[in-house]
Amino acid sequence: MLLYKDEGTAMIDTLKKFGLRATPQRMAIMQLLQGNTSHPSVEEIYHELKPKYPSLSAATVYNTLEALAKVGEIQEISIDPQRRRFDPNPRPHCHFLCNRCQRVYDLDIALEDLPVPHQAGGFNIQSFSLYLYGECEHCSSKDDGTKI
C-alpha cells in the first residue's frame, strides 16, 4: 500500500518481494505516490518527475504503474473516461468524480457491505468498482458555475 516509515529500504524490499528491480525511476514514482490522494494520471506523474529525472519517459511511468497494479500494491481506477488514473491505496474503496472540476476523491463507503453477488447470470464476478458522480463541496459552494 505504499506507506513506509523507512521509505527507501521498505520500497526496495517491496519491489524485491515481487521480483521487480529497484530502479531510480520506480523509486521516484513510488515516492510520489506515497500518501497521494489526488489519483494522478500518467501525464501528471510524468510531468512532476521529469525535471528531476530528465531521461524519464511516459512509457516508464506506464510500465511501473502497471507492474505495481499487477502485484496489488496500487490500483487503477477507470472512473475518468478521459484518462487512466491510479490510487496508491489498493484496498477496494469508493471513488467520486466531480463533474465540474474533474477531481477524483476517495469516498469512505463500506464496499464490503454492498450486496454484490459473486455469481450472476453465468458471470464469475471477481471484483467490482463503485464510481460516484456529482459535485464536490468546493464546486457546490460556487453557485456561478465556475470550477474551484
Added chain:
Amino acid sequence: MLLYKDEGTAMIDTLKKFGLRATPQRMAIMQLLQGNTSHPSVEEIYHELKPKYPSLSAATVYNTLEALAKVGEIQEISIDPQRRRFDPNPRPHCHFLCNRCQRVYDLDIALEDLPVPHQAGGFNIQSFSLYLYGECEHCSSKDDGTKI
C-alpha cells in the same frame, strides 16, 4: 432509448426533439446502435460504417455519441480503461467486463436497491456506476486460459 418500430421517422423525431439534425451519418450510427448489446467503442462503430459512408470520420462518431449521451438517449460507460464505450440503453444498469476477452456485458442487477447515499462526506452525489470484473461464461468454460 433507440428502440423504434418505424425506425426512420422515429429517429428523426427523436433528433428533432432535442434540436439535432437528422443527418445520414447520425441516422446510420443510431441504426447501428439499435438493440446493440456489445457496447461498441468509437473505433468499432467507425470501422463498421466506413465502407457504407466513405466520408465518415471518427470525429463525427464522437460528436454524435456525445450529443446523444448529453440528451440522455444513450449512455457512456467507462468500465474499460482502454477506451470509451457506449450503451444504447440509457437507463442505469450494471456492466460486466470480462478480464479475458475484454467484452462488456449488461448485467441485470437492480441498481435502484443499492444503498448508495445521495450525500456523503460533503459530496453531492448525482449518479453512480457499478462495474463488475471477472470471467464470462464463455471464457470460464475454456480452462486453458485462452479467450473465446
Added chain:
DNA sequence: AAAAATAAAATAAAAATTATTTTTTGTCAA
C-alpha cells in the same frame, strides 16, 4: 432567393497508450 447565422462534417492536430529498440542490470561459467 440571397445573405447571414448556425450546426455538423471532415481534416488536422494533440494527447494518450502501446510496441519496438536500446540500455542497463543481474546471473553464471570460466
Added chain:
DNA sequence: TTGACAAAAAATAATTTTTATTTTATTTTT
C-alpha cells in the same frame, strides 16, 4: 572476479484515441 549471456527495464518510436480547427452543409432571416 570478470566476461558473456540472459533478463529486465528504460527510452524511443509508432500507433491509437481524442480534441480542436477548418470546411461544408443546412437552416433562418430578410
